[in-house]
Amino acid sequence: MNASLAATRLGCRRGWIEFKQTLTNADSLVPTVIMTAAFLGVMLLTRTTTVPGTHFSLGTTMLTSVLGMSIGVNGLTSMGGLLAAEREDGTLLRAKAIPQGMTGYLVGKIVTVSLTTLIGVAGTLILGLVLFSGLAVGSATAWLTLVWVLALGLVATLPIGAILGSLFPSARSSGLMTLAVGGIVAISGVFYPITHLPHWLQWAGQVFPFYWLGLGMRSALLPTSLVAVEIGHSWRHLATFGVLAGWAVIGLAVAPWLLRRMARRESGSSVAARHEKAMLRVR
Amino acid sequence: MAEDIVLDVRDLRMRYGRNDVLNGLSFAARRGEVLALLGPNGAGKTTTIEILEGFRMRSAGQVSVLGADPALAGEAWRARIGVVLQSWRDHARWRVRELLEHVGAYYAPYPVPGLPRPWDTDELIAVVGLAEHAGRKVRRLSGGQRRRLDVAIGIVGRPEVLFLDEPTAGFDPEARREFHDLVHRLADRDEATILLTTHDLDEAEKLADRILVLVGGRIIADGSADELSRRMSTEAEVRWSRDGQRFVHSAQEPTRFVRDLFRQYGESVEDLEVRRASLEDTYMALVRQAESGQERGADAAAARRLSVVTG
Numbered sequence: 001m002n003a004s005l006a007a008t009r010l011g012c013r014r015g016w017i018e019f020k021q022t023l024t025n026a027d028s029l030v031p032t033v034i035m036t037a038a039f040l041g042v043m044l045l046t047r048t049t050t051v052p053g054t055h056f057s058l059g060t061t062m063l064t065s066v067l068g069m070s071i072g073v074n075g076l077t078s079m080g081g082l083l084a085a086e087r088e089d090g091t092l093l094r095a096k097a098i099p100q101g102m103t104g105y106l107v108g109k110i111v112t113v114s115l116t117t118l119i120g121v122a123g124t125l126i127l128g129l130v131l132f133s134g135l136a137v138g139s140a141t142a143w144l145t146l147v148w149v150l151a152l153g154l155v156a157t158l159p160i161g162a163i164l165g166s167l168f169p170s171a172r173s174s175g176l177m178t179l180a181v182g183g184i185v186a187i188s189g190v191f192y193p194i195t196h197l198p199h200w201l202q203w204a205g206q207v208f209p210f211y212w213l214g215l216g217m218r219s220a221l222l223p224t225s226l227v228a229v230e231i232g233h234s235w236r237h238l239a240t241f242g243v244l245a246g247w248a249v250i251g252l253a254v255a256p257w258l259l260r261r262m263a264r265r266e267s268g269s270s271v272a273a274r275h276e277k278a279m280l281r282v283r
Numbered sequence: 284m285a286e287d288i289v290l291d292v293r294d295l296r297m298r299y300g301r302n303d304v305l306n307g308l309s310f311a312a313r314r315g316e317v318l319a320l321l322g323p324n325g326a327g328k329t330t331t332i333e334i335l336e337g338f339r340m341r342s343a344g345q346v347s348v349l350g351a352d353p354a355l356a357g358e359a360w361r362a363r364i365g366v367v368l369q370s371w372r373d374h375a376r377w378r379v380r381e382l383l384e385h386v387g388a389y390y391a392p393y394p395v396p397g398l399p400r401p402w403d404t405d406e407l408i409a410v411v412g413l414a415e416h417a418g419r420k421v422r423r424l425s426g427g428q429r430r431r432l433d434v435a436i437g438i439v440g441r442p443e444v445l446f447l448d449e450p451t452a453g454f455d456p457e458a459r460r461e462f463h464d465l466v467h468r469l470a471d472r473d474e475a476t477i478l479l480t481t482h483d484l485d486e487a488e489k490l491a492d493r494i495l496v497l498v499g500g501r502i503i504a505d506g507s508a509d510e511l512s513r514r515m516s517t518e519a520e521v522r523w524s525r526d527g528q529r530f531v532h533s534a535q536e537p538t539r540f541v542r543d544l545f546r547q548y549g550e551s552v553e554d555l556e557v558r559r560a561s562l563e564d565t566y567m568a569l570v571r572q573a574e575s576g577q578e579r580g581a582d583a584a585a586a587r588r589l590s591v592v593t594g
Binding site for chain 2: 002003006007010013014017018021025086089090091093094096097098099100101104266267268269271272275
């Protein structure tokens with residue numbers, strides 16, 4: 001017990017170290033900056049366009065939706081991608097060779113991905129406040145909603161990301177995950193109100209956490225009048241909580257089992273075999 | 284003494300599908316002993332070491348490492364084991380010192396009297412010769428430096444049993460010698476039991492108290508380098524000169540041959556040399572013998588008859 005507590009503390013330290021590395025590393029920083037810049041560009045272009053049926057800026061609405069979406073996308077693809085990549089390069093096997101190393105590794109990953117998500121959200125929000133008008137950040141409830149949606153969003157998507165990461169056989173194939181997530185985001189009402197999609201797509205979009213994360217952030221940061229363009233003219237906080245909690249329960253129930261199975265299968269020769277395969281592809 | 288046995292493997296078998304990779308290995312190692320698993324590629328060296336490390340399930344047989352079954356042992360057992368695997372490219376963005384310090388911290392809750400865990404980071408960095416590179420990012424290390432770091436991570440917890448899979452691949456001769464010194468130090472001073480795989484004979488001879496030759500999933504020989512070459516070499520080469528003329532003779536019993544030589548020619552025999560087969564000759568002969576036995580489709584019994592297992 002003492003040792004696993006120590007490992008959790010070490011995991012936090014590990015997460016902090018890797019978070020700092022992410023911030024000072026061009027490979028991981030450049031794509032994030034480019035993505036953020038692209039989103040901001042689109043939002044700025046649509047700043048003067050209005051949300052259909054209102055006089056409110058589509059760009060500002062989009063900003064809040066992207067904020068919500070980015071929590072989910074980060075939680076899922078970063079966690080999944082990192083796990084797949086680090087299984088390939090032997091980081092996981094290393095963790096397995098150290099006492100309580102797996103605990104430390106997973107705690108570390110959760111901390112790193114959470115911190116990078118947080119700083120992404122904070123950065124986008126600050127830029128949004130400077131560049132866009134109309135965000136309703138004056139009330140305590142706004143911040144309260146933002147915090148619980150953010151926290152629940154991470155708890156809902158990190159374990160699912162870990163599950164996907166442990167299922168994909170290689171870092172390369174985890175690219176498929178990013179692609180699939182992109183497809184789901186497209187029907188999640190992030191860039192345009194979901195009510196303008198065909199009915200069946202609306203239903204499909206509402207299965208996944210991205211729609212709800214966007215809705216949650218809109219409910220936190222947009223004026224109350226904007227509720228008129230949402231499904232059922234409601235922010236549906238209870239449903240948001242329900243769906244995100246549902247994903248969290250599924251993830252937390254399945255992830256430990258899958259991670260253990262994945263860890264059990266790691267060995268020096270499996271790492272070497274994957275490396276060889278990857279090298280063959282490069283050549 | 285039984286409590287001195289740290290590694291105990293009995294009739295270890297591994298089968299993938301219908302393919303038998305390990306066909307009943309049995310061996311043991313005492314505290315502080317250095318064992319080399321020597322054999323050609325595909326002989327089953329890595330599979331064996333991975334089973335002992337607890338990274339791979341076995342098909343059959345008994346395995347005990349520090350009194351526990353590696354397949355079931357927990358984290359406290361893990362803290363007493365050191366592992367250096369073949370290829371690692373992890374933690375590329377970490378700095379050498381930072382990584383060693385972090386990994387070492389996991390061992391702190393598992394102290395043993397007289398064996399402080401973990402190893403002091405700076406001391407360890409100096410021991411593996413990375414002092415100049417302590418602040419460097421892992422991905423900036425050369426192949427040999429990276430390997431030293433792997434070794435350092437493997438021993439940072441001051442393991443009682445250390446597994447090394449091809450530890451010196453990519454080392455230059457100097458690094459190799461420093462590594463050999465390190466292994467001797469770990470075995471002699473810290474009484475670590477060390478099992479290493481290699482296909483470098485020279486290395487096995489220099490490092491190991493005992494060499495296990497593994498071919499086709501069987502141990503075909505088990506003994507010190509000296510014992511192996513003595514056991515195998517039925518012939519020795521005798522060279523001498525007499526009246527300015529040089530002679531070479533292969534003798535089954537060189538001692539008797541030389542005695543006869545002196546009896547016959549007395550003091551006119553000069554430049555006498557008796558050379559036993561080198562370990563390399565022995566090893567090649569063993570491997571060839573075992574492999575040809577297998578090619579002939581010999582069953583397990585026949586292969587055992589051909590082999591020179593005595594232990």
